[in-house]
Amino acid sequence: MDYETPLFFHVMGYAADADGDVIDMVSGNPDWEPPRALRTALHEYADLEPDQFQYPPSAGLRELRGEVADRRGVDPSQVVITNGAGEANYLAMARALERNVGDEIVMTDPVYPYYPGKTTMLGGTQRFVETAPDGSLDPADVRDVASEDTAAIIVNTPNNPTGAVYPESTIRALVEIAEDNDALLIADEVYDHFDLSGTFTSALTVDSSNRIVTNAFSKSMAITGFRVGYAIFPPELVENAKSRHMLVNVAGSRPSQYAVAHALRETGPDYYEANRDLLRDRVTTFTSALEAAGAEYTRPDGSFYVMARFSGYPGTLANVERLIDEAGVAGMPGEAFGSARPDWIRFALVTPRVETAANRLATYFE
Amino acid sequence: MDYETPLFFHVMGYAADADGDVIDMVSGNPDWEPPRALRTALHEYADLEPDQFQYPPSAGLRELRGEVADRRGVDPSQVVITNGAGEANYLAMARALERNVGDEIVMTDPVYPYYPGKTTMLGGTQRFVETAPDGSLDPADVRDVASEDTAAIIVNTPNNPTGAVYPESTIRALVEIAEDNDALLIADEVYDHFDLSGTFTSALTVDSSNRIVTNAFSKSMAITGFRVGYAIFPPELVENAKSRHMLVNVAGSRPSQYAVAHALRETGPDYYEANRDLLRDRVTTFTSALEAAGAEYTRPDGSFYVMARFSGYPGTLANVERLIDEAGVAGMPGEAFGSARPDWIRFALVTPRVETAANRLATYFE
Incomplete structure (x- = not known):
């Protein structure tokens, strides 16, 4: 390969x-x-009993999943706590491809370089849609390349590397295109806390069983090395993703998840x-x-x-x-x-x- | 799927x-x-500068890879620090299957239940070899099922669930069978520190470009929730495994790796x-x-x-x-x-x- x-x-x-x-x-x-609470929580964790050093639940520490679910307005069962956004995107793309209704992953150009790499590794085919010079994405261009061969459309908003933030109308249109082609929209929102324009719209605001949202605390808490992220799946799609997560990683790192759970709760x-x-x-x-x-x-x-x-x-x-x-x-x-x-x-x-x-x-x- | x-x-x-x-x-x-040093190191880590909270090298913190390589007598470039033995086995099995010289994974029965699950997820075919009532594995039985369809033979020694520890002769024979069938032996040695018999032999003692050794600190340091393990690949096979690790997880958890590196060095x-x-x-x-x-x-x-x-x-x-x-x-x-x-x-x-x-x-x- x-x-x-x-x-x-x-x-x-x-x-x-x-x-x-x-x-x-x-x-x-x-x-x-x-966040200060993150450091404090890590100190606390270091002194806990040995049972707290063992496997967390595979899909993530209960308090962290609950906190994420509350904030994002979804059921905890839809949340998989991952080893950063990297694993979240891997699980989401794998989930799309294993539906066996298309092998193409549609992504933008410029593209976050991990998306094409993951596509190839997972046996998918790369399809690109060029964005405008200002980084904006015309949904009509996505509709043009989408077809019955499309497994997923993956976008990153706010965007790395262009800095674009897609307006609500774009997100709605992308979900619709995914639905119309029996595909999934994967919205990687890892920079959501760095929306400098005030126009960011999460794909979670569009209710659909054809969209997956991925995110992480890597950027929002300045802890790319902790490897704590999550993916939110529609109820119909979550079980296989949990199985893959378990079979690849068993679970994520517990000290990291513990520190993030506390920081999430205690940081204003x-x-x-x-x-x-x-x-x-x-x-x-x-x-x-x-x-x-x-x-x-x-x-x-x-x-x-x-x-x-x-x-x-x-x-x-x-x-x-x-x-x-x-x-x-x-x-x-x-x-x-x-x-x-x-x-x-x-x-x-x-x-x-x-x-x-x-x-x-x-x-x-x- | x-x-x-x-x-x-x-x-x-x-x-x-x-x-x-x-x-x-x-x-x-x-x-x-x-280990006491693990708790101490986690406290230390919690107070480090923000740059120490960012991505470690994808294949693992340099000091941890170096320490593992020294102890196992291999080059650091052969070591991939993983999210526990779970990811190490996933990488090893994927590496075997993507060589495209066979799609069968040979494993023992009784089997550690993750192996068949990973095999199916990776698109491989499960083949089983029954062990004796005392858990011992007759290499002749493995040779009988091995063929040009064999991608890998995966064994766990000391064994979960039988408690068997394979003697050196078995390990040597298994490497030979892998070589003879252009397959890989994957030796999961996660219980190596719990050899109660004094007869454990690591597959690393048999020099071969057809064997991968996986391990973790989960059991030896009583930290299954930290998710720090490793895989040791032959030089010819390591690059693709590093790429897959990067594309799936980017890197492992840095606080966990930091704590383990210190505990490894300071625990007698x-x-x-x-x-x-x-x-x-x-x-x-x-x-x-x-x-x-x-x-x-x-x-x-x-x-x-x-x-x-x-x-x-x-x-x-x-x-x-x-x-x-x-x-x-x-x-x-x-x-x-x-x-x-x-x-x-x-x-x-x-x-x-x-x-x-x-x-x-x-x-x-x-």
Whole structure:
């Protein structure tokens, strides 16, 4: 089997091994503090009795599933707590393909690179729909490629890498297209707490037995390494997903789930708002410097990312490595996100040195 | 897809919901203390900087991979740190099947119930080889069913549920059979620290590019809920396994890996020896009571389990549930472990109340 593995780890490794000072804007690892309650809960957990160190229920700690179900307005039985959004998307895509009503996964271009890789690994066929330059997705374009061969349509909103946030009308249309083609809409909403536009609509607001929502606490709590996420399935689809989860992972990590359950309960809206404010400031700082440097760029409505295009400097892997070596700024090559943006480079605003990075880029390209 | 999911969670749930006092001998959850260094490390981790809360390397924290590689005498690049032995076995079996040189997975009967379930989920075909009444496996029987259709032979030693520990000659023969049939031997050695006989031989002692060894810290450190395990692949096979691991889970849980890495380094042989001694005592206590009750039983050479057979009381799910309700002792039905031991019930010696349980059984069946 020929896997397509994301370039993230390669570029991160290159940046880490480079000589000199490199500002890492490659991965989507938040650099801000996790909720205070998360640290407290982890300390508490470390002193619990040995029985609390054993397998949690396969679908997740009861208190965490309950808390997620309450907040999302679904029954706890529809929730599978996963090893991050990575496993949630894997379970959702596998669930779509094993219905045996189509082997195509429709996704956007630019695309989050794990989706095509997972599709291939699961024996599915990749289909792409190009988004507009501003990252918006025209449902008519999705309808054009959808057919009886479609197993699932997978979207990410707020979007990595474009920063687009799909309006409610798009989400409704996508669910309808899934229903009309006996397919599933998979909405990966892992950046929902980083909607900077106030226009985000969860696919959960559209009641349907043809949509799965995936999410994680990786970004919202700044804990990508804890590996706690979830998938919400329609009641008709959840049992096989739970079985696959059990057969692949048995269960997720209990210390992680315990800490997240407490943090979820004890963290108020201020925490999330402060992180959005931080991100808004960074967007302004970074895009102002890009503007001054005469670069093209996207201003994100949500998520952590700015895409930029520098005249005469396409976003190839080779050029990204040169930028690491010569400018001391590490981004992700546009070619990592499909075929639609080969000229662009994606920068993750997850460093306090956003201004320095922008100035380095401005100097390098002036 | 029709999954076969293990009965564990069903029986555990039944026992938990039962009226009255039930001694839980269903699952393999140790009831003893984890290493002290594990608790200390988790406290340390809770106070680290936010960057330590982000994705670990996909194949595992460098210090943990290094520590495992050193101890097992392999190159760190051959080690994938997984979400427990569950994911390690999933990766190993998937790796065998995707070589496309056979679709059969050969396993023993009695069998650890996850193996057939994983086989079906991965699109493979189950083949069984019956073991002797004492749990020993005759390599000649494996050779009889092995063919060009064989993708892998998967064994568990020390064995769950029989308690058998395969001698070196068996391990050597199994590797040879795998080589002769262009198949892989997958040796699941998760109970290696619970070899009560002193005869355990790791498949790593047999150099071959046709064997994968899986393991975890779940049992050895009494932390089934932390989900830290590993698989050791031959260099030729490791890359695709790493890709699958990345595409399914991205990475394992970092707080869990951090705690395990420290505990591994800082825990001496006394810890493991004390747990073996505890288990030896429990085996003696439990089997003496079974002896007194006139039951048949297996005396384990390794792992946590005793299988028992009570005259006129086959180990069906219905009878196991009746035993929970009427005797206050919960075991696992023999029919959960394949077709070879329908009359037997498996009891896990992971409770301080082993003596009480044995007395209850003796009274119930007298």
